[in-house]
Amino acid sequence: MKNLNQKRFLPIEEADAFIVLRHAINDPAQRLHYHDYWELLLFQNSETATCIIGNSITKINHDTALFLLPPGTLHGWCTGHNTPSTAGIVKQVIFQQDLFGDCMLNKNQFFHIRKLFQAGINSIRFSNNSAQNALVAIQLLEKENDFKGLLILLKLLSTVSLQKQWEILNDNSETMMQNLQNNTNQVNKVMDYLNTHFKEEISLKKMSCIMNMSEATLARFFKMQTGKCFTDLLIEKRISYAIKLLIESNDPIHEIAYQSGFNQVTHFNRLFKAQTGFSPKMYKQFLLSSKTA
CATH class of the missing domain: 1.10.10.60 (Homeodomain-like)
Structure with a gap:
């Protein structure tokens, strides 16, 4: 199925810092694709939509939803069969990989944006509050494609990076370890085991024996470190x-x-x-x- 990864050549010129595209949520032309740019993906009035980003499928259960996608990420969306033709819209803010180079991002003033892009390598879904803030900024971006627009984009990235309310969508073992609050050998051992053996017959009791921890301690660990129970x-x-x-x-x-x-x-x-x-x-x-x- 690798041929499904359709590369999309977008109308962004090398001299452009960014472009903003707008689509109807049920536009049949919007299929799974990827491209060589960073992208902020905003859903508006699209509660019936499902967004596919890499290996993650996310139901849009709010009136707005905001995602950050790195270059080369397979993505697309689809809707239910009964979605009215006047239903929501999707806006894409697409910007060049080198728009914010290492020389800029390594400066102290860009610390939070740098952390945002580091986390964004695995794709991010932002909080509903961040999506609401982005809605206003992206409406301005649709009208401003000059230097003023670039400042609006920079402010938007800064705002969502400071809120730090996001979900990593395509997390892997290495990234999960970086996000843990307590990076001890025992934590590494627990998470490495889960990431390695999740396809096997596994239970909290079995893991607690292997890790030499009580079930209650291990259960608290998962809840504290991931916000989710083991199951x-x-x-x-x-x-x-x-x-x-x-x-x-x-x-x-x-x-x-x-x-x-x-x-x-x-x-x-x-x-x-x-x-x-x-x-x-x-x-x-x-x-x-x-x-x-």
Whole structure:
């Protein structure tokens, strides 16, 4: 399925610092694609939409939603069958990779923006409050494409970086370790084990024995470090891996379920839909329809 990663050549010139594009949420031309630019992706009045970014599928459950995508990230969106034609819009603020070079970002005044881009390598979903603030800024950007617009973009990035309310969408073991509050050998051991063995038959009791920790201590650890209980984190990691397989392989759904650590396809289907709003079959069909993009 690698041929689904359709590269999109956007109308941004080398001399442009940024461009702003606007689409109807149910525009059939918007399929999965990637490009060589950073992108701020804003959904407005789009509660029926589902956003696909890398291996992550996110339901838009607010009137606004804001994402930051690094260059080369596969992304797109789709809506429910009953979405009215007058429903929401999507705005893309696309800017060059070298717009903020290392020379600038390494200055003290750019500390928070630098941290934002470092986290953004794995794609970010911002809080609803950040999305609301971005809505106003991006409306201004649609009218200002000169130096004033560049200052607006810089202020927007600064604002969301200072709020620090974001979710990493395509986290990996290394990034998760960097985000932990207490980077001790024991923490490394716990998280490395989960990241390595999530496809196996695993339980909190089994992990507590391997880590020589009580179940209660280990449960508190997961809640404190990730904000999620062990079971939810395990399911999330398995679903994320299943999405990766759906994107990258032609394996049948029942094989993907087993490869992701699920023993029953019906259980996998139910959890997948609960997490994403799609059944695995519907998501696969969406990918196949994107071949013509």
